[in-house]
Amino acid sequence: FEWSDLEPVPQDDGPNPVVKIAYSEKFTDVFDYFRALLKNDEKSERAFTLTAEAIELNAANYTVWHYRRVLLQALEKDLRQEMRYITAIIEEQPKNYQVWHHRRMVVEWLSDPSEELEFIADILSQDAKNYHAWQHRQWVIQEYKLWDSELEFVERLLEEDVRNNSAWNQRHFVISHTTGYSDPAILDREVQYCLCQIRKAPHNESVWNYLKGILQDRGLSSHPGLLERVLELKETQCSPYLLAFLVDSYEDALETNNTRATLNQAQEVCALLAQVKDTIRREYWLFLGRSLESKYGPTAAPQSDAASSDAADQQELS
Amino acid sequence: MLDRNIILVIPVAKMSEEGNQIEEFEQIDFLKDRHVRFFQRSLQVLPERYSSLETTRLTIVFFALSGLDVLDALHVIDKDNMIEWIYSLQVLPTEDESNMQRCGFRGSSHIGLPYSSKGPGMAHPYDSGHIAMTYTGLASLLLLGDDLSRVNKRACLTGLKALQLEDGSFYAVPEGSENDMRFIYCAACICYMLDDWSGMDIHKAIEYIRRSMSYDNGIGQGAGLESHGGSTFCAVASLRLMGRLEETLSERELDRIRRWCIMRQQTGFHGRPNKPVDTCYSFWVGATLELLDVFQYTNYEKNRNYILSTQDRLVGGFAKWPDSHPDPLHAYFGLCGLSLLGEPELMKVHPALNVTQRAFQHLQQLQQAWRDNVSSCT
Numbered sequence: 001f002e003w004s005d006l007e008p009v010p011q012d013d014g015p016n017p018v019v020k021i022a023y024s025e026k027f028t029d030v031f032d033y034f035r036a037l038l039k040n041d042e043k044s045e046r047a048f049t050l051t052a053e054a055i056e057l058n059a060a061n062y063t064v065w066h067y068r069r070v071l072l073q074a075l076e077k078d079l080r081q082e083m084r085y086i087t088a089i090i091e092e093q094p095k096n097y098q099v100w101h102h103r104r105m106v107v108e109w110l111s112d113p114s115e116e117l118e119f120i121a122d123i124l125s126q127d128a129k130n131y132h133a134w135q136h137r138q139w140v141i142q143e144y145k146l147w148d149s150e151l152e153f154v155e156r157l158l159e160e161d162v163r164n165n166s167a168w169n170q171r172h173f174v175i176s177h178t179t180g181y182s183d184p185a186i187l188d189r190e191v192q193y194c195l196c197q198i199r200k201a202p203h204n205e206s207v208w209n210y211l212k213g214i215l216q217d218r219g220l221s222s223h224p225g226l227l228e229r230v231l232e233l234k235e236t237q238c239s240p241y242l243l244a245f246l247v248d249s250y251e252d253a254l255e256t257n258n259t260r261a262t263l264n265q266a267q268e269v270c271a272l273l274a275q276v277k278d279t280i281r282r283e284y285w286l287f288l289g290r291s292l293e294s295k296y297g298p299t300a301a302p303q304s305d306a307a308s309s310d311a312a313d314q315q316e317l318s
Numbered sequence: 319m320l321d322r323n324i325i326l327v328i329p330v331a332k333m334s335e336e337g338n339q340i341e342e343f344e345q346i347d348f349l350k351d352r353h354v355r356f357f358q359r360s361l362q363v364l365p366e367r368y369s370s371l372e373t374t375r376l377t378i379v380f381f382a383l384s385g386l387d388v389l390d391a392l393h394v395i396d397k398d399n400m401i402e403w404i405y406s407l408q409v410l411p412t413e414d415e416s417n418m419q420r421c422g423f424r425g426s427s428h429i430g431l432p433y434s435s436k437g438p439g440m441a442h443p444y445d446s447g448h449i450a451m452t453y454t455g456l457a458s459l460l461l462l463g464d465d466l467s468r469v470n471k472r473a474c475l476t477g478l479k480a481l482q483l484e485d486g487s488f489y490a491v492p493e494g495s496e497n498d499m500r501f502i503y504c505a506a507c508i509c510y511m512l513d514d515w516s517g518m519d520i521h522k523a524i525e526y527i528r529r530s531m532s533y534d535n536g537i538g539q540g541a542g543l544e545s546h547g548g549s550t551f552c553a554v555a556s557l558r559l560m561g562r563l564e565e566t567l568s569e570r571e572l573d574r575i576r577r578w579c580i581m582r583q584q585t586g587f588h589g590r591p592n593k594p595v596d597t598c599y600s601f602w603v604g605a606t607l608e609l610l611d612v613f614q615y616t617n618y619e620k621n622r623n624y625i626l627s628t629q630d631r632l633v634g635g636f637a638k639w640p641d642s643h644p645d646p647l648h649a650y651f652g653l654c655g656l657s658l659l660g661e662p663e664l665m666k667v668h669p670a671l672n673v674t675q676r677a678f679q680h681l682q683q684l685q686q687a688w689r690d691n692v693s694s695c696t
Contacts, residue, residue: 011426014406014433016399019375019382021364035430041443060370063429063444066493101496129593131544138542163592169544172533177542205581205591213533216574244577284580284615 001046008032009039027057038067043074052085059089065098069105079110087119094123100132104139113144121153128157129166138173150174162197165206172210181214187223190214195229202237208245219256220249240278243269247288254296263296328623346626348656349634350663353649354391356634357382360646361395373448375426376407380454381650387461387674388653388665397462402435404455404462409447410439411473419480420492421473422447423455436468447477449490453504456511461677465684466511475517478508482518486526487540498539499530503552507671510559513685524566527553534591535574547582547589550575551602558609558670576612579603583616586624586655596638597628597648600655605669608658618659625655 010032013020023031034054037047051068054061072082086103093099107113117140123133141150151174157167179186194211198204215223227249234242250266267289274285294300327343334340360382364371371378383400386392407424411417417439427433429445452474459466481489481501488501502523509515529541530553536545537553554575557563567575582588587599600621607613627640628648635644636652654672657664668678 009430011428011430012433013427014403014435016396016403018361018400018403019364019371019378020362021366021368021372021375023366023369027366027369031428032430035428038444039430039442058369058372061373061428062491062493062495063373066491067444097496129590131539131546135539135543142542165591165593166544169532169534169538173542176533209534209591213535244581280583280585280617280620281580281615282617284612287612287615 001049003033003046006033006036009035011035030054030057034064034067038063043071045075047071048075048077055089059093059096060098062098065102069102072106073109079106082106083110083115087115090119090123094127094130095132097132100136104136107140113140113146116140117146117149117153124157128161128164131166134166134170137170141174142177147174147178151178158197162201163204163206165209168206168210172213187214191223191226195233198233198242199237202233202242203239205241208239208241212245212248216248216252220245220252222252238277240273240281243273243277247273251292254292258296263292266292330627344623344627345631346623348626348661348663349629349631350389352631352634353653354386354389354394354634356630356644356649357385357389357391357646358394360649372428373425374450376404376423376451376458377425377454378646379404380458381646383458384461384673384677385646385650385653387677388650388657388667389663390665392462401459401462401464404458405435405468406433407451407455408469409445409473409477410437410470412439412441417441417446418473418476420446421470421477422449422452423474424448425451437470444493446492447474449478449481449488449501449504449508452478453507456508457671457673457677460511460681460684461673463680469512471512471514474508475512475514478505478517481505482522484522485529486519486522486524488518499527499537499549499552499556500539502526503556506556506559510671511681513688515560520560520562523556524560524562527557528566531571534578535571536578536590537575544590545578547579547587547599547602547606550579551606554606554609555670555672563609572610576607576610579607579610580612580616583621585620586628587621594639595624597625597636597655598638598651600625601651601658604655604658605667605672608669613658622656622659622661625652628652 008029030050030053034050037050048068048071051064051071054064055068071077072079083106086099086106090099090103107116117137120133120137123130141147151171154167154171154174157164175181175186175190181187181190191211194207197207212220221227230242230246230249234246247266247269250262250269253262254266270285270289270292274282278285326347327345329341330344331339332342360378383392386395407426409417409421409424411421425448429442431440431442431445434440456466456469459469477492480492482505483489483497487497488505489495489497490501505518505523509517527537530538530543530549532538532545534545537550538545539549554563557566582599582603584595586595586597587603588595589599589602604613604616604621607616625636628636628638628642629652630637630644633644635646635649637644638648653664654667657667658669666675667673668675671678
């Protein structure tokens with residue numbers, strides 16, 4: 001390309017530059033010419049080619065990416081080729097915001113998500129928790145309604161690493177947007193799935209968060225037989241998460257039926273957590289114990305809604 | 319009561335190269351002077367390997383300046399020069415005000431406009447502000463003691479408003495970008511500092527925040543996304559700045575967020591369940607816990623020991639993990655994490671606005687003066 005007609009534009013930080021980056025001559029050249037093109041808003045092949053050079057030097061420069069998109073449209077460039085290009089760049093720099101945004105724009109222009117799930121799966125095979133990858137994946141699935149094989153994908157990832165919190169999140173994402181959790185058969189299937197994963201790997205916050213998450217708005221103590229299963233698991237597959245789940249189950253029960261017995265059970269678990277099982281959060285579990293006592297104990301102020309004033313009437317004072 | 323400053327080493331179990339467990343001693347003394355020098359150097363010249371930071375240089379300036387402020391060491395820099403340079407990054411309205419929706423602050427001079435720290439704005443097809451730069455630009459001016467009188471507030475707020483989407487979240491730039499909780503926080507800080515919420519639709523932003531609450535009671539970057547310590551901070555701090563925390567979230571919801579946050583402590587803190595700890599989360603999660611009044615129930619010793627284990631004893635600063643390279647972001651948030659813990663030589667940090675309490679008080683005085691001016695004119 002001929003560049004001699006263009007006057008390069010240097011960066012100007014004034015007399016006292018701050019956080020100045022010391023660029024090589026090559027780097028400075030590329031960007032000085034880029035700035036010149038930008039100023040003239042030049043729409044040409046040489047401009048398009050230069051954006052690739054600029055991106056190679058600094059793929060985080062969002063102005064370069066924007067300008068490249070302007071050129072892609074103005075020059076009616078081959079977007080399939082652009083997909084190949086951005087695929088390669090993301091493989092090299094999978095934690096860069098700009099590259100993922102660019103890919104999204106190209107997919108939108110093409111209205112073609114057909115490569116996305118496989119591509120993202122490849123990125124996730126290198127880092128199964130890459131937030132950008134999961135974000136892009138959720139966007140593609142929701143935008144183009146590609147729900148059909150996602151639960152299967154999630155299960156595969158959970159088989160590889162049952163502690164992958166991103167995969168558990170995706171599980172919730174898929175189910176809540178497809179079957180939902182209202183169907184008791186689905187809810188029970190999920191509860192059983194959780195219990196199975198807990199038996200295999202008890203020390204796993206993710207599975208307990210998921211279990212609690214899908215039940216908490218219906219009431220943790222509402223799922224028949226669950227409390228008993230958890231109490232069984234407490235003997236052989238205990239964890240701080242199991243015990244926290246227990247405390248929350250007891251608190252849920254106290255909301256509708258405030259008894260000293262239940263409150264004592266909750267207090268016992270808080271004490272166990274504070275003293276033995278989750279000592280790093282000792283002060284928190286003690287605080288929680290005090291809160292429970294104050295909310296449900298003998299000195300508790302009467303609660304405002306009807307259900308709990310009935311409960312207050314039933315309350316057994318120790 | 320043990321004075322923790324007397325204990326300079328703690329025994330730590332480590333894996334030897336042969337694969338058996340050995341005991342090492344970790345030094346946990348805080349090297350204040352090293353960190354001052356680390357930030358001073360960051361403000362000077364950075365090697366080419368930092369080129370990816372070009373468009374975000376103003377955020378690096380913020381980390382260094384606010385870091386020096388937390389260290390009570392701002393006297394080492396030339397504040398006036400710094401203020402001039404920051405103002406040169408303001409995207410001001412052109413004569414015909416045709417670029418109002420693109421106003422704010424730039425991250426650096428990378429676009430190539432000639433240096434100018436006063437208006438009017440220069441027309442350029444691709445010159446526009448970036449929401450995170452407007453936020454850190456204003457915060458930096460504030461902590462340097464500037465009175466923001468050269469900030470075109472109307473332009474900044476017009477530029478900000480143009481960035482908000484229908485779903486309540488914000489773009490970073492008017493040309494378009496990704497949108498998520500980070501930029502809601504930036505927007506909230508901007509409106510808070512300028513004492514003017516006309517720059518955003520608060521109701522829509524709050525709805526976006528609520529929709530980003532996860533099944534596990536943490537908050538993600540957006541609806542359906544995995545809950546994360548960074549986005550949880552952005553959400554809670556934004557609500558606090560809006561003055562809407564207690565009215566948006568029920569006591570039960572607040573308790574659930576408290577629980578999610580407090581479970582992030584492993585030694586230091588991580589950002590998501592089953593991920594490794596990282597120094598910066600001592601601030602993101604720590605500050606959130608402080609905003610929710612339960613930071614007092616965390617384990618201070620383990621948190622402090624972790625942060626100090628990531629301290630670079632040679633060059634200063636902090637890294638995300640021990641034996642890793644320090645960078646301005648982790649140096650700053652490591653310091654803020656220690657400040658939350660009450661580290662003696664550090665200034666207190668406002669957990670929502672992320673500037674020292676001193677800078678915050680300066681802001682309050684400024685805003686009082688603005689209100690007095692308004693009422694004396696009417």
